Amino acid sequence: MKTLKVALLGCGNVGSQVARILLDHSDVLADRAGAKLELAGIAVRSLETKRDAAIPAELLTTDAPALVDGADIVIELLGGLEPAGELIRRALARGASVVTGNKALLAAQGAELNALAFESGAQLRYEAAVGGAIPILRPISDSLSGDRINKIMGIVNGTTNFILDAMDTTGAQFDDVLAEAQALGYAEADPTADVAGHDAAAKAAILASLAFHTDFAYADVHCEGITKITATDVAAAKEAGMVIKLLAIAERTQDGIGVRVHPTLLRRTHPLAAVHGAFNAVFVEAENAGELMFYGAGAGGAPTASAVMGDTVSVARRVVSGGPLPAIAAQQSVKALAFDEISTSYWIGLRVSDEPGVLAAIAAIFAENTVSIEALRQSIIEENHGGSAELRIVTHRSTESSLAAVVAAVADLDAVQEVTSVLRVEGN
Ligand SMILES: NC(=O)C1=CN([C@@H]2O[C@H](COP(=O)(O)OP(=O)(O)OC[C@H]3O[C@@H](n4cnc5c(N)ncnc54)[C@H](O)[C@@H]3O)[C@@H](O)[C@H]2O)C=CC1
Ligand SMILES: N[C@@H](CC=O)C(=O)O
Numbered sequence: 001m002k003t004l005k006v007a008l009l010g011c012g013n014v015g016s017q018v019a020r021i022l023l024d025h026s027d028v029l030a031d032r033a034g035a036k037l038e039l040a041g042i043a044v045r046s047l048e049t050k051r052d053a054a055i056p057a058e059l060l061t062t063d064a065p066a067l068v069d070g071a072d073i074v075i076e077l078l079g080g081l082e083p084a085g086e087l088i089r090r091a092l093a094r095g096a097s098v099v100t101g102n103k104a105l106l107a108a109q110g111a112e113l114n115a116l117a118f119e120s121g122a123q124l125r126y127e128a129a130v131g132g133a134i135p136i137l138r139p140i141s142d143s144l145s146g147d148r149i150n151k152i153m154g155i156v157n158g159t160t161n162f163i164l165d166a167m168d169t170t171g172a173q174f175d176d177v178l179a180e181a182q183a184l185g186y187a188e189a190d191p192t193a194d195v196a197g198h199d200a201a202a203k204a205a206i207l208a209s210l211a212f213h214t215d216f217a218y219a220d221v222h223c224e225g226i227t228k229i230t231a232t233d234v235a236a237a238k239e240a241g242m243v244i245k246l247l248a249i250a251e252r253t254q255d256g257i258g259v260r261v262h263p264t265l266l267r268r269t270h271p272l273a274a275v276h277g278a279f280n281a282v283f284v285e286a287e288n289a290g291e292l293m294f295y296g297a298g299a300g301g302a303p304t305a306s307a308v309m310g311d312t313v314s315v316a317r318r319v320v321s322g323g324p325l326p327a328i329a330a331q332q333s334v335k336a337l338a339f340d341e342i343s344t345s346y347w348i349g350l351r352v353s354d355e356p357g358v359l360a361a362i363a364a365i366f367a368e369n370t371v372s373i374e375a376l377r378q379s380i381i382e383e384n385h386g387g388s389a390e391l392r393i394v395t396h397r398s399t400e401s402s403l404a405a406v407v408a409a410v411a412d413l414d415a416v417q418e419v420t421s422v423l424r425v426e427g428n
């Protein structure tokens, strides 16, 4: 049986689990891959760091480039743009295949790296980069390659789903739940990448690129995080039979593809509304397959290592058989929509003076901007009876630019005390 040398770059949360699987299950992996997967070495920052006793010290090296140069397959689990990018390019340039979970790098340089792999005949796989353990990239680029995907909506960041879910179930405030997520180890040490939506935006770019066979980068994704979501927003959504989720959405329209990440109101009957805690799920709508949902652990060392190993075995099979490369390079160039061209339904919360003519004035502004109202609900604010009322308006689909014009004009009305929330609604 052929032996393939595997270079592992990084021995952190995910890398250490990949090393464990490669060492503990070498016989089974060889049967499945059709080649022995020999862990040739593990690149680390320091040989002095205390590690799990199961990691053989003789495999550790601080010379990552030399390790890459002797490998048939390189597994990159360092994270960050450099030196990860440089090492991946080095491997691909010499025809070695690469498996990575580095969503930040792929969202920044995915087009370039895929092109490099295509030119050199090497394979580049990154199932772990989106939805951790969930098989989602291969189903999109392989299982659904005979279909036409129209829309993807994903809960692709565990930290933010944990926070929003806890706010929904306990009524807690954002800051308190973030502290809990940090204590439980879901959030990053600096949780900005999670709560500002950047991590989800990187994953949205990767999903959209594969689903629509076009290169989308991080810069093509409109991104809003969850830091402005209040306990009041969550309670109001709950009262209306909805839940707020941070969704990564990529959608085909007549004019192009809109890719966005923002807090979204979902009806509680939607399958994504039932995704709790730090779990991830991706909901796909395809022309022939209809609606599909992929659900599971989106983060964590062992779950993410599962996806890395799946890619590694798959890559090894192709190295052994010399079969054709998966067609994951972009074959099309579909226009990425600017955010103000995207259309969706909106929920607008307003605090208004409770006096005659207010509703008519607000409705007139919606009509002038051709934004159609689907539902309107008014509640009198008890503690200030006769003074203020809370309005919640749900619109039919309209563009971001029309909605922005409506919100600006409504906010200017003397009778409008505050625009309390503007949220997008999906899953009607
Ligand atoms: N942890 C998770 O749940 C998930 C992680 N990922 C991705 O997997 C990758 C790895 O993530 P983790 O294992 O969680 O990170 P980690 O921070 O636990 O591990 C990275 C390791 O690489 C080492 N490293 C960094 N630069 C190095 C260099 N120049 N030379 C040698 N070693 C170096 C670090 O010292 C650290 O031990 C990242 O790209 C991450 O985005 C993807 C999905 C989920
Ligand atoms: N910080 C990320 C980790 C996985 O990609 C998350 O919370 O989902």
Ligand code: NA
Binding pocket: 127, 128, 129, 130, 131, 132, 133, 134, 135, 136, 137, 307
């Ligand atoms: Na995955």
